Amino acid sequence: MTAMTAFIWAMLLVLLALVVLCLYRAAFGPSVADRMVAINVIGTKTVILVVGVSIASRQLYYVDIALVYGLIGFVATVGVASYLERIGGEEADRS
C-alpha cells in the first residue's frame, strides 16, 4: 500500500464519519425538508465514497456504479421534492 492509497483510505474514513453526522439531521430533523436535504447530502457523499474505494482498491469498474448511483439519487431527490410540494400542509413546517 503506497502512501497515496493510505491517504485516500484515511480521507474516506473521515467522509464516513461525516455521513454518520449527517444521519443525525436525517433522523431527528424537525421538518420533512430537513430530512430531504440531509439525504441529498448523504447521496453525494456516497458517490464520492464509491469512487474513492474504486480508485484506492484498483477495482476501476465501480466508477460506473457511482455514476448510476448519482443519477438515481438525483431522480429520487426531484421526485421526493415534487411529492412534498404536492402534499405540503402543516407537518412540513414543524420546526
Place this chain on the structure above:
Amino acid sequence: MTHLVPLVAGMLIGLGTFFFFTGTLGLLRMPDVYTRLHVAAKADSLGAGLWLIGLAMISGSWAIGLKLLVLTLFVWITGPTAAHCMARAAYRAGVRPGHGIGLTHDPRAAKGTE
C-alpha cells in the same frame, strides 16, 4: 515533474474533505431549512468536484479519468438543480423562511411567526 501529480491530487482530496466537513457542520448547526440547504448544496458541489478531480489525476487511466471528469460535470449540474427543487418544494409546502429565528427582516416571514 511527474512526482508533483500525487502531491497536487492529495491536496485536492484534502481540500475536498475539508469542504465536506464544512457542509456537514452547516447542515447540523444552521437554524433554518433554507440556510441548511444553502450551505449543504455549495459545500457539496465544491467538495465533490475537488475529490473527483483529485481522484482523476491519480487514476492512472485516461478512460477512468475522463469518466471521473464526466461525473464531476454531472454532479455540478445536478447538485444546484436538486437544491433548487428542494427549496421550491419547501417554500410551496409552507416552510416559512426565518421561522423561529428572529433574525429576518422579511415582513412576510415576520408575519408568519405570530
